[in-house]
Amino acid sequence: MSAPSARTGYVAVLRRDLLLAWRRRGEAALPVLYALIVATLFPFALGPEGALLSRIAAGVVLVTVLLAMLLSLDGLFRPDWEDGSLEQLLLAPQPLGLLLAAKILAHWLTTALPLLLASPLLAAMLHLPTAVLPVLMAALVLATPLMSLLGALVVALTVGTRRSGMLLALMLLPLMVPVVIFAAGAVSAAQQGLPFIAPLAWLGAALVLALVLAPAACAAALRIALDA
């Protein structure tokens, strides 16, 4: 019997992860709730002054969404590692990078997409000017897949370890600095009425690069961390 094609494997992994997420759909709401609560804390900490809030709104939404995604990253490989299905993926005849790409896509669909849908609400709560909202959404659409890809790369290295959320943040933060700079740069340029295409183009270029390289690097990281 010949092995199923790479496409079949990709679809199967994607379908399985989405089904698992659907069966536990209450969990998908948790990152959104987290982002909502963090965004609510800012007016308490800084005061409810509208002008100040609207100036920092885009940055707060951006960082809040990234932090919410960071918290969900530990669940990307750990359940599969604990029940042994991750090792089955490692043994599969299909290229591991492709199967991991399916897992990363499923993670983005179940974690980042709800956050993306909620972020106009967060932006409105913080008085972000309506004209800037499309730029913020464009920046988030480009930044969240980058976060998923880079996060998967880093979290793959920690699979074999004890639970270590702080460590994950420490490892991922340096990687996210350029993403935050370009995304925030686009929004603040739009807020000042300046051209904002260049930082978005940089984000897009980084995303294309990460789409090609990150799944393969993620596969290498997983093999190193699990000594397989």
Add this chain to the structure above:
Amino acid sequence: MNAHSSPTLWNRLVLWYHQMGSPPYFYAFAGRWRPWFIAATLITAVIGLYGGLLLAPADYQQGDAYRIIFIHVPCAWMSLFTYAFMAGCGLVGLVWRVKLAEILAMESAPIGAAFTFVTLVTGSLWGKPMWGAWWTWDARLTSELVLLFLYLGVIGLYHAFEDTRQGARAAAFLALIGVVNLPIVHYSVVWWNTLHQGTTVRLFGPSRITWSMLWPLLTMALSTHLYLGWSLLGRARVALLELEGGKDWARAIALEDAPHG
């Protein structure tokens, strides 16, 4: 390789490389060289500091306050050099699975983190009188801070694993990702208008610094490199003994050092 123009030198290098990979050989080698390294470190540090703090003229603009440069700049160079060394050793360890390369990579991480920390502290001590602020979100400062986070991430990941060698390989991979990331971070933060002065000492073309200030700086740079050698050899010796605790050669050393009777 027989057709090589100087086969004896090449053969010697290969022999040396393979001998170095052997833990007992490296242990003895490191033990022999450490006193020389620390002696050379201290001598060059005394000469460099004497030249820098007493002989070099005061800066026409910054007065005597600039003299912290003789600590700050060598440490900043070393923070990058140590990272490159760590990543290089990590690559050798990942590709050829050389135990000693993994150990050298992991043991150089805390030293590099210390150099980065000293750079940040001396930089902020220097920044207070010159810029009027302990810290600014300038490109170089921010990149150096991110470098510190990278070091801490590597150290943290290394210690998160139960198995030392597995941890070393995972952390070496993270160090390699950092090599790709550092230039990206640097150039993305360069966007912000920077307060930090530009490059003064240049490898190519004339340096924009007078010789009486340059030679103590270079002497201090040499001293910090020697310090890295001394510290790294010591740390690697301890790590080797820990890793190879069950082997005969490590046991022989332990019995040798134990009090008789």
